[in-house]
Amino acid sequence: MAVGEATLTVETAGPVATVVISNPARRNAMTPDMWRQLPLLLDRIEAEPAVRVLVLTGAGDTFCAGADLGDVDEMLAAGDASTAVVAEERLAAFAKPTVAAVRGACVGGGCLLAVACDLRVVADDARFGVPPARLGLVYPTPATRRLAALVGPATAKYLLFTGELIDAERAARVGLADEVVPADRLADRITDLTGSIAVRSQLSVAAAKEIVDGRADPERVAWWHGQARTSGEAREGVAAFHERRPARFAWTFPTGE
Incomplete structure (x- = not known):
């Protein structure tokens, strides 16, 4: 520059x-x-x-x-x-x-x-x-x-x-x-x-941002809950809590999101 x-x-x-x-x-x-x-x-x-x-x-x-x-x-x-x-x-x-x-x-x-x-x-x-x-x-x-x-x-x-x-x-x-x-x-x-x-669940963070900003309609909210059910993020977070270790969150936006 x-x-x-x-x-x-x-x-x-x-x-x-x-x-x-x-x-x-x-x-x-x-x-x-x-x-x-x-x-x-x-x-x-x-x-x-x-x-x-x-x-x-x-x-x-x-x-x-x-x-x-x-x-x-x-x-x-x-x-x-x-x-x-x-x-x-x-x-x-x-x-x-x-x-x-x-x-x-x-x-x-x-x-x-x-x-x-x-x-x-x-x-x-x-x-x-x-x-x-x-x-x-x-x-x-x-x-x-x-x-x-x-x-x-x-x-x-x-x-x-x-x-x-x-x-x-x-x-x-x-x-x-x-x-x-x-x-x-x-x-x-x-x-x-x-x-x-950066070390938090990006699924949780991204969903929270959309919902707080008012950009998530009911269909989108249902999509986020579906991601939570199928991604394994919550299971990893709970396991890390019980094992007293940092969570290893891996979710990223699917292609096209």
């Missing part, structure tokens, strides 16, 4: 894949090309059986300062069909657990990428903001509703109406952050958390 290049990179360590947002000249703002690239990367990572957890983070000491605003007329014309919306929706629908590791600015499109993840572990120097009212923009419907579902209508309105930044402590109080850690401990905490998730 050339110095100063705006790009997304993927780093894989065992069962954990990390997507790194890098645009040093613009505090890791997402360019149109980066928005278009993200769903393709997610498709590739999701299809890799060895990957059990996805981490999204920013290069250096900034998560993402938002979207590179570029052509305003093009943005206005796209509305809810923008490449940013497509990317955020793909991230929200990712079949495996996703964790945002946040340092520094997490603003605008960056904040909504973090909201599209399942969990957000943030450094104590993190700052969050959603600035459409500063720019005269109408935020996309899916992202706005996802934000409101996470933090509640009143806090979502506060963020959207004022465009003000909130610190990590307040983000944790309103549910925007799941954990706050010292900045120099963020990488270690992400390693510990993703390692814990």
Whole structure:
């Protein structure tokens, strides 16, 4: 990667894949090309059986300062069909657990990428903001509703109406952050958390994600229960509990799931 290049990179360590947002000249703002690239990367990572957890983070000491605003007329014309919306929706629908590791600015499109993840572990120097009212923009419907579902209508309105930044402590109080850690401990905490998730039954984790997110209809729920009956995951988990040993879970998504 050339110095100063705006790009997304993927780093894989065992069962954990990390997507790194890098645009040093613009505090890791997402360019149109980066928005278009993200769903393709997610498709590739999701299809890799060895990957059990996805981490999204920013290069250096900034998560993402938002979207590179570029052509305003093009943005206005796209509305809810923008490449940013497509990317955020793909991230929200990712079949495996996703964790945002946040340092520094997490603003605008960056904040909504973090909201599209399942969990957000943030450094104590993190700052969050959603600035459409500063720019005269109408935020996309899916992202706005996802934000409101996470933090509640009143806090979502506060963020959207004022465009003000909130610190990590307040983000944790309103549910925007799941954990706050010292900045120099963020990488270690992400390693510990993703390692814990990766050794759990991926059947249990994937089913829980779909059900919590409201994406599992009765037929799909019945499919998950069928997987639990036939996969051997529960028998292995119970045996490991009684034998006081780590469970050796082996379930992965069937091809095409």
